[in-house]
Amino acid sequence: MKLICIFAYLIMRTRNYIYALILLITAWLPIKADGQQIVSVDIDTLSCMSDSIRVGIGYNRDREVVVRNLVSRLSVGERAFLPDGEPCNGSCFYRSTVTFEGFPETLQVRTVQDINFVRLNIEHSYIGDIYIGIMCPSGQRVSLMNWKGTGSSSCTGSVPAAYRSWNAGDNVTSGTFLGNAYDYTSYIDDCDSTASGNEPGTGWNYCWSNNTVNGYSYASGDGIIYRSGHAHNGRIDSSNVAAHTNFYKPNQNFSSLVGCPVNGNWSIEVVDAYGGDNGYVFNWEISLNNELLPAGGVMSGRLVEGENVTQENDSTFWLHGPEAEGDTTVGYVVRIIGTNGDTIDSTFTVRWFSAKRTNINDTLCAGDTARWGGMVFVADTMITEHGTTVDGCDSIVEVRYTFLPTYDTVDTLAYCRWSEFLYEGIDFGGPMDFDSPHVAANGCDSMVHVSLQMIDSAFMPQIQMRDGEGEWSGDTILLGCKPYEIFLRDTTPLTDWREWRVESGEWSSDTTAQQWSVILDTAGVYTVTLTAGSVNGCVDTVRAIDAVWVFDNPKAAFDWEIKVPAIHDSRTTFKNLSEPEGLSYLWTIDTYGGGQDTSTKINPTYQWGEPNENTAGKYGIQLEAYWAHQGPDTLIKICADTAWDTVTIVNDFLEFPNLVTPNGDGSNDRWEVVNLVDIGLYPVNELWIYNQWGVRVFHARDIRTHEEFWDPNATNSPDGTYYYRFAAMSDYGVVKRNGTIEVLRGGE
Numbered sequence: 001m002k003l004i005c006i007f008a009y010l011i012m013r014t015r016n017y018i019y020a021l022i023l024l025i026t027a028w029l030p031i032k033a034d035g036q037q038i039v040s041v042d043i044d045t046l047s048c049m050s051d052s053i054r055v056g057i058g059y060n061r062d063r064e065v066v067v068r069n070l071v072s073r074l075s076v077g078e079r080a081f082l083p084d085g086e087p088c089n090g091s092c093f094y095r096s097t098v099t100f101e102g103f104p105e106t107l108q109v110r111t112v113q114d115i116n117f118v119r120l121n122i123e124h125s126y127i128g129d130i131y132i133g134i135m136c137p138s139g140q141r142v143s144l145m146n147w148k149g150t151g152s153s154s155c156t157g158s159v160p161a162a163y164r165s166w167n168a169g170d171n172v173t174s175g176t177f178l179g180n181a182y183d184y185t186s187y188i189d190d191c192d193s194t195a196s197g198n199e200p201g202t203g204w205n206y207c208w209s210n211n212t213v214n215g216y217s218y219a220s221g222d223g224i225i226y227r228s229g230h231a232h233n234g235r236i237d238s239s240n241v242a243a244h245t246n247f248y249k250p251n252q253n254f255s256s257l258v259g260c261p262v263n264g265n266w267s268i269e270v271v272d273a274y275g276g277d278n279g280y281v282f283n284w285e286i287s288l289n290n291e292l293l294p295a296g297g298v299m300s301g302r303l304v305e306g307e308n309v310t311q312e313n314d315s316t317f318w319l320h321g322p323e324a325e326g327d328t329t330v331g332y333v334v335r336i337i338g339t340n341g342d343t344i345d346s347t348f349t350v351r352w353f354s355a356k357r358t359n360i361n362d363t364l365c366a367g368d369t370a371r372w373g374g375m376v377f378v379a380d381t382m383i384t385e386h387g388t389t390v391d392g393c394d395s396i397v398e399v400r401y402t403f404l405p406t407y408d409t410v411d412t413l414a415y416c417r418w419s420e421f422l423y424e425g426i427d428f429g430g431p432m433d434f435d436s437p438h439v440a441a442n443g444c445d446s447m448v449h450v451s452l453q454m455i456d457s458a459f460m461p462q463i464q465m466r467d468g469e470g471e472w473s474g475d476t477i478l479l480g481c482k483p484y485e486i487f488l489r490d491t492t493p494l495t496d497w498r499e500w501r502v503e504s505g506e507w508s509s510d511t512t513a514q515q516w517s518v519i520l521d522t523a524g525v526y527t528v529t530l531t532a533g534s535v536n537g538c539v540d541t542v543r544a545i546d547a548v549w550v551f552d553n554p555k556a557a558f559d560w561e562i563k564v565p566a567i568h569d570s571r572t573t574f575k576n577l578s579e580p581e582g583l584s585y586l587w588t589i590d591t592y593g594g595g596q597d598t599s600t601k602i603n604p605t606y607q608w609g610e611p612n613e614n615t616a617g618k619y620g621i622q623l624e625a626y627w628a629h630q631g632p633d634t635l636i637k638i639c640a641d642t643a644w645d646t647v648t649i650v651n652d653f654l655e656f657p658n659l660v661t662p663n664g665d666g667s668n669d670r671w672e673v674v675n676l677v678d679i680g681l682y683p684v685n686e687l688w689i690y691n692q693w694g695v696r697v698f699h700a701r702d703i704r705t706h707e708e709f710w711d712p713n714a715t716n717s718p719d720g721t722y723y724y725r726f727a728a729m730s731d732y733g734v735v736k737r738n739g740t741i742e743v744l745r746g747g748e
Helices: 001-014 017-028
Strands: 028-034 038-045 051-059 074-083 094-100 114-126 130-135 141-145 204-208 262-273 278-288 303-306 310-311 316-320 327-339 342-353 358-365 370-372 375-377 379-387 394-404 408-415 432-439 445-454 463-464 480-481 483-488 496-502 507-510 515-520 524-534 537-551 556-559 571-576 584-590 598-599 605-607 618-629 635-649 686-690 696-703 721-728 733-743
Touching: 074 094, 074 114, 074 262, 094 278, 114 130, 114 262, 327 524, 370 394, 445 483, 445 721, 463 524, 463 537, 480 483, 480 635, 483 496, 483 537, 496 515, 537 635, 556 618, 556 635, 571 618
Parallel strands: 358 394, 408 445, 480 537
Antiparallel strands: 028 038, 038 051, 051 316, 074 278, 094 262, 114 204, 114 278, 130 141, 130 262, 303 327, 310 316, 327 342, 370 375, 379 394, 432 445, 463 483, 483 515, 496 507, 496 524, 524 537, 556 571, 571 605, 584 598, 584 618, 618 635, 686 696, 686 721, 721 733
């Protein structure tokens, strides 16, 4: 009896006997999937779109719905110190881990395209000291960048043997850094990140990818990071990660990670395997292909999916009529997800009948006539008629007449000096008045009286800069050492407002004043920008790119290897101690002949005269240290500093006379070793003098003055023959000499 009533109701309501019979049958048939009867659907059908359909769902109570939200990109933001080739905290590795979870348990990396990229933000003062790799949950590894493999430290063994050594020709210089590294100049505590000299530099992004199908663009050369050959002023990082620019190929293809489970711990590994340079890791991330994510969103409980569905309770849903023009059929699905992850879907459709709303809109121009049902209209009018469709749904016919105006108008366009005088895509080249017939947007004929006008004629941003010696208009580069003060002035006519900006790298300063004094106390290249607006609203910008160069102040200093050169080898090498690095130098050296020689080498070697030539004397040395800039016509010296000193060359040949005349005339009264005292090159010495019978009459050690030599009068030694023995030693060698001395008081 219930079936008969429902069937009769459907016949009366839908007026479609076949469709009603189908609905009656499907309303009570249980939905089956995977051989299990798990769902039945009870539909109380209503046919018009303004109504709703009630859906009741039956299901097995032992099933549970579980669907997780998943992400395909994980990152770690942390700053970690890379010790300088030393195992700190018991490990040479920096290792950081991210964990993917919630993917199907059996899901694996299928191809190299499943790994979009690996990004590492790092600074390190020499690229050749470190190894970088990635490891998946199953322990499979890929080398992103091999260790150079030279030298040794206690961390050398932490780099897998397969990931050591670059190929011949791949080596880069010690000046090739990662990021803007802080490069210390002395050895410090390798494990203490707070020690002076272990301050962090600025990390740059470096990305590795094989995923060229997604449009990644590799860095210059073959994409291998240590083959690019870029040193201090030319390093390339993966700065625009979103645009996938400057990405590098990994040292090993990502194919070594095919077969890795997606769920689990993914780790990045960095080893500083050799002492001498250090660095920091700031953050890292790994990005997987979004196609690994399962389809669908979060589902809770038993679910009906379709257009305009709302849930009343756990098993009852309402289907609301769609927003559609005309009759339409909408499909729906009942979905159950088991605890083991299997999904069972059953579908059904509902036929919705439209209310047959009809809108008739007609537009006319002023002066036209409209007619409807024998009525005449000359102004805006709306007529509404109500009825019923053959399906029993409401029907509305709405007629609207709109009378649009015609136009006779003036169109005045004002242009700035640098703009094009465009009207409807045509450049008229300058001010002009003309009439342009148009069909207005409403379709009615109109006339436009066009006037093209220029609102300013002299406005053009202008910069004047003064460095203390004269004004500058943008054609000359200003050069100076820090702190360097520049003076800016806006000379733009018709200026209503302005914005100044001086910038270098990440540093910038700005103002809106007409005149501006800026002190630049950091070495770098600066760009000056002036954006000005005219009183009529025009805006223009002028930029002096790389207009100001500021340098660190040079400090000239030098030393030399042989502090007291001797005439037997009057050569020495000068050691340049000037700061900072990168300076140019001019040495001026007094010559043996009385002139001057010059050199531009950093550490020149110079020799006065020929070996054994008597070049004894004092020679002035001057070192000028400066920054060099190549101007349009000549080389410009910037911020020069000068250091002075004197090199003394001594006569290092010892002479042993064989006659002494102690007659009191003040000449040759003592027997002396010539040049021993004057040059002082043999401070450790000893002298023995014996008479002809072998009796020692004089002995002296470490003689420093002339008065310490032998005076025969002081030892009451008569005229005759005496014998001497002399020995001396110093950095210049050992001297030993034996001989005879004649004492003759009657001699000259």
